[in-house]
Amino acid sequence: xxxxxxxxxxxxxxxxxxxxxxxxxxxxxxxxxxxxxxxxxxxxxxxxxxxxxxxxxxxxxxxxxxxxxxxxxxxxxxxxxxxxxxxxxxxxxxxxxxxxxxxxxxxxxxxxxxxxxxxxxxxxxxxxxxxxxxxxxxxxxxxxxxxxxxxxxxxxxxxxxxxxxxxxxxxxxxxxxxxxxxxxxxxxxxxxxxxxxxxxxxxxxxxxxxxxxxxxxxxxxxxxxxxxxxxxxxxxxxxxxxxxxxxxxxxxxxxxxxxxxxxxxxxxxxxxxxxxxxxxxxxxxxxxxxxxxxxxxxxxxxxxxxxxxxxxxxxxxxxxxxxxxxxxxxxxxxxxxxxxxxxxxxxxxxxxxxxxxxxxxxxxxxxxxxxxxxxxxxxxxxxxxxxxxxxxxxxxxxxxxxxxxxxxxxxxxxxxxxxxxxxxxxxxxxxxxxxxxxxxxxxxxxxxxxxxxxxxxxxxxxxxxxxxxxxxxxxxxxxxxxxxxxxxxxxxxxxxxxxxxxxxxxxxxxxxxxxxxxxxxxxxxxxxxxxxxxxxxxxxxxxxxxxxxxxxxxxxxxxxxxxxxxxx
Amino acid sequence: xxxxxxxxxxxxxxxxxxxxxxxxxxxxxxxxxxxxxxxxxxxxxxxxxxxxxxxxxxxxxxxxxxxxxxxxxxxxxxxxxxxxxxxxxxxxxxxxxxxxxxxxxxxxxxxxxxxxxxxxxxxxxxxxxxxxxxxxxxxxxxxxxxxxxxxxxxxxxxxxxxxxxxx
Numbered sequence: 001x002x003x004x005x006x007x008x009x010x011x012x013x014x015x016x017x018x019x020x021x022x023x024x025x026x027x028x029x030x031x032x033x034x035x036x037x038x039x040x041x042x043x044x045x046x047x048x049x050x051x052x053x054x055x056x057x058x059x060x061x062x063x064x065x066x067x068x069x070x071x072x073x074x075x076x077x078x079x080x081x082x083x084x085x086x087x088x089x090x091x092x093x094x095x096x097x098x099x100x101x102x103x104x105x106x107x108x109x110x111x112x113x114x115x116x117x118x119x120x121x122x123x124x125x126x127x128x129x130x131x132x133x134x135x136x137x138x139x140x141x142x143x144x145x146x147x148x149x150x151x152x153x154x155x156x157x158x159x160x161x162x163x164x165x166x167x168x169x170x171x172x173x174x175x176x177x178x179x180x181x182x183x184x185x186x187x188x189x190x191x192x193x194x195x196x197x198x199x200x201x202x203x204x205x206x207x208x209x210x211x212x213x214x215x216x217x218x219x220x221x222x223x224x225x226x227x228x229x230x231x232x233x234x235x236x237x238x239x240x241x242x243x244x245x246x247x248x249x250x251x252x253x254x255x256x257x258x259x260x261x262x263x264x265x266x267x268x269x270x271x272x273x274x275x276x277x278x279x280x281x282x283x284x285x286x287x288x289x290x291x292x293x294x295x296x297x298x299x300x301x302x303x304x305x306x307x308x309x310x311x312x313x314x315x316x317x318x319x320x321x322x323x324x325x326x327x328x329x330x331x332x333x334x335x336x337x338x339x340x341x342x343x344x345x346x347x348x349x350x351x352x353x354x355x356x357x358x359x360x361x362x363x364x365x366x367x368x369x370x371x372x373x374x375x376x377x378x379x380x381x382x383x384x385x386x387x388x389x390x391x392x393x394x395x396x397x398x399x400x401x402x403x404x405x406x407x408x409x410x411x412x413x414x415x416x417x418x419x420x421x422x423x424x425x426x427x428x429x430x431x432x433x434x435x436x437x438x439x440x441x442x443x444x445x446x447x448x449x450x451x452x453x454x455x456x457x458x459x460x461x462x463x464x465x466x467x468x469x470x471x472x473x474x475x476x477x478x479x480x481x482x483x484x485x486x487x488x489x490x491x492x493x494x495x496x497x498x499x500x501x502x503x504x505x506x507x508x509x510x511x512x513x514x515x516x517x518x519x520x521x522x523x524x525x526x527x528x529x530x531x532x533x534x535x536x537x538x539x540x541x542x543x544x545x546x547x548x549x550x551x552x553x554x555x556x557x558x559x560x561x562x563x564x565x566x567x568x
Numbered sequence: 569x570x571x572x573x574x575x576x577x578x579x580x581x582x583x584x585x586x587x588x589x590x591x592x593x594x595x596x597x598x599x600x601x602x603x604x605x606x607x608x609x610x611x612x613x614x615x616x617x618x619x620x621x622x623x624x625x626x627x628x629x630x631x632x633x634x635x636x637x638x639x640x641x642x643x644x645x646x647x648x649x650x651x652x653x654x655x656x657x658x659x660x661x662x663x664x665x666x667x668x669x670x671x672x673x674x675x676x677x678x679x680x681x682x683x684x685x686x687x688x689x690x691x692x693x694x695x696x697x698x699x700x701x702x703x704x705x706x707x708x709x710x711x712x713x714x715x716x717x718x719x720x721x722x723x724x725x726x727x728x729x730x731x732x733x734x735x
Contacts, residue, residue, distance in 0.1 A: 037700065043583055058583055105623060157681060194678050198626045 016507060016546050018519070019360060020537060022528050027537070030516070030523035031362045032507045034369040037329070041346040044497040049075045049489050050219045050461075052497065056485065057214070065094055065208065066478040067485075067499070068217045074485040075219045077292055078472025084454035087221035088289045089444045090207055090234070092299070093242070094214065095287065095476070096437045097203040100249050102479040103383070103430045104257055108193040111423065111542045112186055114535060115264050117176040120183035121154055129181040136263055139255040141192065150188040170533045177267045186264065189256050196252050200245050206238050221456030228448055239445055246441065250434045253427075261427040262409060265420050272411060275419030275540040277522030279308030280377055281385035282505070284316065284484065286477035287436060299436050300386050300477050301393040304374060308417050310392040316374075318473055318484070323370040323500065326512035327362075330370065338373065338511075341486035342471055344498035367509040371517060372500050380518040381481030381505045382544060384425040388416065390432075397435065401428050419522075422543040463492040478502055480545050503547045519544065572609070572731050574634040574724055575686075577616045577625065579672050586647075586696035586709045590638040591617055596717060603717065607724055623678055630679070632686035634727040636720050639672055640696040640709075647697030648708030650716060655689025656680075690723060692716065 017033040044052055053071035057064040069091055076083060126147040133142035178186070207224060208214030216224040225233040265271070285295055285302025295302050304314040322338035325331070331349040332339060339345065351365045360366040372379070379385075390398035391413070405428055406413060415421060447453075460466065466489070474485040481502030488496040508517040516524075519541060526536050576597070578590030594617045597603050604610040614632075618625050629635060641651040659677045672691070679685050694716060697706040705713070 040583065043703070055583070058581055109623070153681075153683075191681065194623070194626070194682055197623060198630075201624055202627070 027523050027526045030520045032519040033367040037368050044494050047494050053217050065214050070474040070476040070485045074472045074474025074487045078470040081460050083221045086455050089440045090222050092287045092440050099433050099479045101201050103426050106545050108190045114539045116186040119171045120180045121187045124180035124184035129184045132181045133185050137255045137259040170535045173535050175535050200249050203245050226453045246437045253430050258427050271420040272415040272418045275522045276417040277518050279417050280379045281305040282379035283386050283389045284475035284482045301390045303389045313392050320375045323372050324511040327509035328370045329365050341498035369504050369508045371508040371511045372505050381502050383429045384422045387425040419540045419543045506544050572612045572633050575614045575632045576636045577618050579618045579639040585702040587699045589640045593638045630684045634688040635686040637691045639693045641693040645695040648712035649695045653691040658691050
């Protein structure tokens with residue numbers, strides 16, 4: 001029996017360690033560990049609730065805005081503040097731009113190299129690549145000359161030893177199945193996506209003041225003024241700028257990203273059957289345009305699917321969410337039973353081995369992540385959960401997009417419970433999100449035209465208007481999945497603050513009953529051709545788009561390996 | 569010579585003790601006009617608080633004449649020791665840089681593969697003592713901060729002198 005350790009998993013944000021036991025060429029058991037403590041909750045205690053979002057933005061280095069977004073909603077929920085429609089629309093536009101940029105970056109720069117062999121691109125025939133590209137998309141950059149140029153660029157990078165950010169793939173691995181022409185096409189789009197993401201994320205600079213840490217959030221609304229007749233605020237010129245960027249997003253998503261996902265997937269049919277896990281999915285629903293209660297207005301449906309049963313969407317009650325710590329490096333005062341986040345505690349108590357170590361003690365505590373559960377059950381969150389819940393809830397546009405793709409790929413809906421299902425759902429929800437972006441921008445323009453320039457409700461800004469005690473729940477669907485912030489306010493200060501982030505749902509350890517978390521369950525049964533180079537495990541882990549304790553990074557100049565693979 | 573552009577990109581997370589280094593350097597410059605005043609042409613220098621973000625920072629770095637990336641650097645030295653690396657060494661495939669894949673090393677790697685490499689790139693920082701929850705730098709890193717800032721000023725002055733002479 002082989003034991004595989006991947007620590008840290010590459011091409012993800014933050015620190016994740018996977019230990020997998022392999023027997024007969026397949027994973028029999030897997031353990032997922034967050035190896036870093038994230039203690040934002042301790043820093044927030046005693047602070048002014050109105051500035052919580054500034055701190056929570058620092059939870060994550062990449063999705064800074066999603067934590068600001070969720071935090072202001074949590075405080076508004078606690079204090080009973082209704083924000084003006086324009087503020088809600090601007091928050092949604094920021095969130096939508098984040099989705100689209102994030103999903104494209106995830107596919108090309110964090111995940112594609114699990115499927116695409118960069119060195120394969122060097123063997124491709126540029127003319128055949130051009131034919132392939134033109135057969136799947138009208139995207140104009142697809143001539144023989146163009147692919148010749150890309151190939152020369154890649155050759156130069158490989159020859160110079162400066163492959164840099166593409167250096168972490170398992171080049172030449174037998175599990176790579178694309179023909180060289182598809183490799184070259186994907187590498188060309190990898191480079192184009194770098195250029196593209198740079199342009200489109202300028203939406204954040206326009207709406208958020210600056211990027212990466214946006215400055216325009218405000219409890220009660222937004223701090224960005226809206227006025228058609230004024231420079232340096234959100235005016236017609238800026239609306240036009242955003243509309244152009246959305247168009248640019250749509251062109252790339254529809255003509256490059258989605259066709260590439262379908263093309264790559266067509267060479268890996270077995271991956272529609274691998275990596276499902278528990279088939280439990282949870283969404284909070286989101287992009288609620290300011291209203292916190294009317295679920296029918298949410299752009300993404302809210303609900304739960306249990307055991308892959310698409311005929312029944314269970315209604316979500318956030319009070320049924322708990323976090324267990326049976327296998328986590330924490331202690332709770334009193335008994336160590338699972339707690340709802342309002343009563344949640346963050347008392348670190350490391351009981352693991354002293355680093356550097358060979359193996360985690362998986363019988364006792366082995367992760368800095370807690371184990372979130374809904375009604376006692378582990379739940380997968382993220383694009384696949386959102387698409388499945390929307391699909392099963394009768395969301396007509398989502399059904400149209402998903403059914404179209406399934407027909408084209410000759411699959412039934414059950415194939416979505418898989419590693420490739422996650423990859424496909426991410427691409428398809430990007431298409432859905434583009435429609436929403438158009439809708440929100442149009443609604444904002446209509447409001448401005450009709451003279452509604454309200455952007456902030458300051459009626460409860462003054463703490464003297466607050467009750468002595470209040471509690472609130474801010475929810476969001478971040479690109480990586482359901483994100484919740486729970487706050488308790490007492491005597492105008494934060495009494496307790498708990499964030500349950502998407503990767504905690506997905507990457508959390510076993511609970512007190514020994515039931516594995518979603519990563520752990522999804523890895524069981526995964527075939528592993530070469531335990532020294534466990535590419536197949538990375539495919540499934542990366543399909544979740546992991547993001548762990550992602551607010552820490554250190555430049556490592558000692559040249560040490562990032563992936564340590566051990567076979568025992 | 570006009571239109572020269574230089575950048576100081578500070579990376580780091582403010583809530584993780586020594587990990588905050590890059591962000592704090594940017595804050596020092598912003599809070600202390602005399603520091604900026606010591607540059608021959610302060611208006612040519614952009615201060616970028618990069619937080620922990622990778623690729624999103626590309627637009628700020630394209631076309632620079634010189635880039636100083638400030639970060640904590642693991643190099644098995646004494647805590648607080650100054651470490652100064654050439655940017656091209658940082659992205660060599662046998663020297664893997666950040667612990668996550670879209671960090672400083674990958675940002676620089678992306679600039680390189682996009683053929684938008686600034687004319688000069690130095691990655692400068694200090695060996696950390698401790699990274700973990702907390703708002704203060706550890707004493708050896710805090711003590712070394714002024715020396716690090718001197719080094720940044722020295723590079724900027726040197727580059728401006730070279731470019732001034734060339735222009």
